[in-house]
Amino acid sequence: MSNSATQPPFKVIIVGAGLAGSLLANGLARHNVDFEVYERQEKNSKREGYQIRLGEATFIGMRACLDQDQIDSISKHFGRSVSSQAPILYDKHFRKIFEPGLDPNYTQSSPISRVILQNALREPLDTMSKIHYQKKFKDFEICPGLHRDIVAVNFDDGTSDVCDILLAADGNNSQINNLCGLNNIEEISSFRSFLTRCDLPLSVCRRLSPDPSSPIATLQDGKTLYFQVYMPGDMTARFENADAENEEELASCMLGVGFFVDRMATSRSFESLSQAEKWDAVDHLFWDWSPKQ
Structure with missing residues (x-):
């Protein structure tokens, strides 16, 4: 031994x-x-x-792996107020369908970069x-x-x-x-998704309709759309104060869309399109959706 x-x-x-x-x-x-x-x-x-x-599943893991000081430091970067609510589901005509946050069984989540x-x-x-x-x-x-x-x-x-x-x-x-021989992750080539992020000045954020208090999600006709504004906690008061000195201070927003490739109005393969052509083709897919989205 x-x-x-x-x-x-x-x-x-x-x-x-x-x-x-x-x-x-x-x-x-x-x-x-x-x-x-x-x-x-x-x-x-x-x-x-x-x-x-x-x-909550993530927070369980964080509590198991991090000291409380680390958790507190990370928590300061969670989005507050304008982006902490549950996503709201709309149809393609921008009619509200369901608010998961009103369900007492809905598990809350917090956004972060x-x-x-x-x-x-x-x-x-x-x-x-x-x-x-x-x-x-x-x-x-x-x-x-x-x-x-x-x-x-x-x-x-x-x-x-x-x-x-x-x-x-x-x-x-x-x-x-x-x-390891698992090979349990299979690529799905029939469905594509686009995801983009950009900065968003507070002056623009205030003009959004409806206000960005909750992320927007739409799933219809085999297509998906998701939009969310992210604003760090220390910017929340300035968002709520219309007299804030720096109207060009930047939050950020994220837009994601998903679709079946065979529904695109192009005979060329998706891979052969330029980035601009891909966005044009995606834009055409959503031509009959509400312009508010």
């Missing part, structure tokens, strides 16, 4: 420093588990901050030098060790590391997922 005192410490490698990988890494650090995180992107890569909504949340989760890991950037995962192998089997993880630059548990947090195109 081997002496446990001579065994190397238990170690975890996480591939992917996105939201899931970074949150889990914080949890491992909190419980003094040895770990390393490998991320293929550069440390300061510029990526757009799309909005996401966090529900994806980049703001990701930066907050990565900050303590960067301080500990636990995230290794520009490390693209290549493959892994199980190797017999002196005391137990280990996982050897290899990267494109020729470097490698070893661990007891390899965790895949490398997104919906996960290489690890495929190498």
Whole structure:
């Protein structure tokens, strides 16, 4: 029987420093588990901050992985008032159908910028030098060790590391997922979605009709539309104050549309269209929807 005192410490490698990988890494650090995180992107890569909504299931995970000070710091960036309500469902003529927020069983959620949340989760890991950037995962192998089997993880630059548990947090195109033989993520080519984000001055935000107190969602004729305004909590008072000094202070908004490709009025393949042509084709799909949307 081997002496446990001579065994190397238990170690975890996480591939992917996105939201899931970074949150889990914080949890491992909190419980003094040895770990390393490998991320293929550069440390300061510029990526757009799309909005996401966090529900109770997310908060359960945050409470398990983060200290209260970290949670409080992240909570300051949640959208307040003008964007914290549940989405309202409309038909394509902009007639209200259903308000989920009025249902007592509806689970509330809070909006936040994806980049703001990701930066907050990565900050303590960067301080500990636990995230290794520009490390693209290549493959892994199980190797017999002196005391137990280990996982050897290899990267494109020729470097490698070893661990007891390899965790895949490398997104919906996960290489690890495929190498494990799961292959449970299938691409749906018949349905497409477009997502865009832009800055929104307060002066414009106030003129929106209806007011942006809730996200807007429409699903009809095999098409979907989603629109949401995101305003950090510290901007809420200035939104409500029409005499605010800086009317051009920026909130942001997000628009997402989805549709079946075979309903597009073009004989060319969707992939062959330029970005402008794709938007024109999508715009044509919604020609009979209310201009308010």
